[in-house]
Amino acid sequence: MQHIDKVSNILSDRITALAEPQTIAMAKKARELAAQGHDVISLSFGEPDFQTPQYIKDAAKKAIDDGFTFYTPVPGYPELRQAIADKFKRDNNLDYKPENIVVSTGAKQSIANAVMCLVNPGDEVIIFSPYWVSYEEIVKLAEGTPVQVMGKLENDFKVTPAQLEAAITSNTKLIMYSSPCNPTGSVFTEEELLALAKVLEKYPQIHVIADEIYEYINFEGQHASMAGFDFIKDRVVTVNGFSKGYAMTGWRVGYIAAHKTIAAACEKMQSQITSGTCSIAQKAAYAALQGGKEAALEMREAYLRRRNLVLELMNDIPGFKTNVPEGAFYIFPDVSHYFGMSYEGNTIQNALDLCMFLLTDALVAVVSGEAFGAPNCVRFSYATSDEKLTEALRRIKLSLAKLQ
Ligand SMILES: Cc1ncc(COP(=O)(O)O)c(C=O)c1O
Structure with a gap:
């Protein structure tokens, strides 16, 4: 002392x-x-x-009684990863296998894993602004350079393809955004995402972290995913989790879907920092998905x-x-x-x-x-x-x- x-x-x-x-x-x-x-x-x-809905709490109690108290596989129980892959098919028409899914201690860790695995010191990361508080600090921890691109209030705070293109340099490695967005509540339509993806099509070194944690809290239209466009899917890390949609903030379960090389890298990162997330919370998350979206x-x-x-x-x-x-x-x-x-x-x-x-x-x-x-x-x-x-x-x- x-x-x-x-x-x-x-x-x-x-x-x-x-x-x-x-x-x-x-x-x-x-x-x-x-x-x-x-x-x-x-x-x-x-x-x-x-x-948290009662059926999810019940599943957690059962997991304790059934003895799920040991370390789990680092990227999550296989049946949970399969259930998440099924969710992507059901809700987003996206084809993923369990090898593409990594379950983490909240979407926050999912984002940190992905940034640490994709960003080298000096790489530029375009962050659509206004942005969720932690993006910029996580990029800095990875020694990347955050580049904010500001969506205008008149345009529903959404960054346009022209703004995106103007911010890209030879050092740009990654773009990050949330939709539905924290803090603005804005939601990108499929057409808007396609127009942004078309810009990125020309720059094969640029990856995307699409944070879709508020997917189920969407008041208009259909949720759209950047990974839905085949020509860019392999470069998109889709982040989601249970905190917001299922009211499970304290349980700490988030996940990514990504190309298997990126998923394996995130698993490796996680294996040295935290290991698999809580066994009981994973069982609860599995039950949440089995119960559907109601x-x-x-x-x-x-x-x-x-x-x-x-x-x-x-x-x-x-x-x-x-x-x-x-x-x-x-x-x-x-x-x-x-x-x-x-x-x-x-x-x-x-x-x-x-x-x-x-x-x-x-x-x-x-x-x-x-x-x-x-x-x-x-x-x-x-x-x-x-x-x-x-x-x-x-x-x-x-x-x-x-x-x-
Ligand atoms: C946009 C966004 N992404 C990620 C997170 C983190 O979620 P989790 O509780 O799963 O770590 C939040 C939480 O506030 C958020 O608003």
């Missing part, structure tokens, strides 16, 4: 340079205020408020109702500019209207200041868009009850009216 106190640079450059996710930092502050007795409403979590679709109905409620309430707040999110459970208004305004001598300079103001004045926790590469925006999660959403938006409206 004394030794550590004396040596100031004990930690590696790698960890010193790593940002703490702002989503977690905000949640921490909100918890502190709540612990002091304040009635804080948190709209900062990226997590369903639903319990539970997920029921939750989707609730999210759709809440999205409409939040849109309606936000329409009533002057200065919030939003798109209409078509999936996931977030809304991402541009709040720059309030920059430069003040309350009790404090000026709101940016989205982070606005979030702090909303937390202390309205007792509502939301996350600044800076964390997602969009410093004019703020992310609201509507994965909470209609009552809480209504109360939160009422308080926010009152607080914002104090700004001058």
Whole structure:
């Protein structure tokens, strides 16, 4: 201990340079205020408020009683990998074998595995922005260079083929995006993905991480996958998991489907860092898939109702500019209207200041868009009850009216 106190640079450059996710930092502050007795409403979590469906919990209890308490194969139990391959056929019309599937400790580890296996130091990784918080930091950990390409609010925050093409250089190795998107709720249509894939067709060195973790929370149309286009399929790593669709965030089960060379590399990476994910959670995930999509679709109905409620309430707040999110459970208004305004001598300079103001004045926790590469925006999660959403938006409206 004394030794550590004396040596100031004990930690590696790698960890010193790593940002703490702002989503977690905000949640921490909100918890502190709540612990002091304040009635804080948190709209900062990226997590369903639903319990995991009972049939999935039952399968986990049975797995314990049946003795599934040992190490599992690193890429997951064979029957789970087969069930995931069957899911890809059923839902996405994609042909994969178990050898193409690697199950990991959440989609977050799936993404980290894939980035570590594809990116060399100095490789450029195009990240469609606004993006999920961890993409950029994972790329930096792999010593890649993140290149943000910003989708415009007027275009539903979606990056266009022309923007993609303009960002490609001879160093580009990978592109990453989520659809449905965290934080914007935007969903790429099949035509839009095809137009992007056509650009990539010309650059055989570029791979894609398509993060489809919100697949089942899609309010319009059919979910589309970049891997659905045969001419690019081998270069696409499709990421998915159980956290969002099946309300299983704590169970930590995610997966990829990829060309077998990439899948084998991810298995090797995982074998040295974590091994196979929890045996009991894998059995629960298997049961989730056997039960089909019904539970997920029921939750989707609730999210759709809440999205409409939040849109309606936000329409009533002057200065919030939003798109209409078509999936996931977030809304991402541009709040720059309030920059430069003040309350009790404090000026709101940016989205982070606005979030702090909303937390202390309205007792509502939301996350600044800076964390997602969009410093004019703020992310609201509507994965909470209609009552809480209504109360939160009422308080926010009152607080914002104090700004001058
Ligand atoms: C876009 C996106 N990808 C991946 C993840 C990570 O999911 P998991 O809980 O399976 O690690 C999240 C979680 O918030 C997410 O929003």
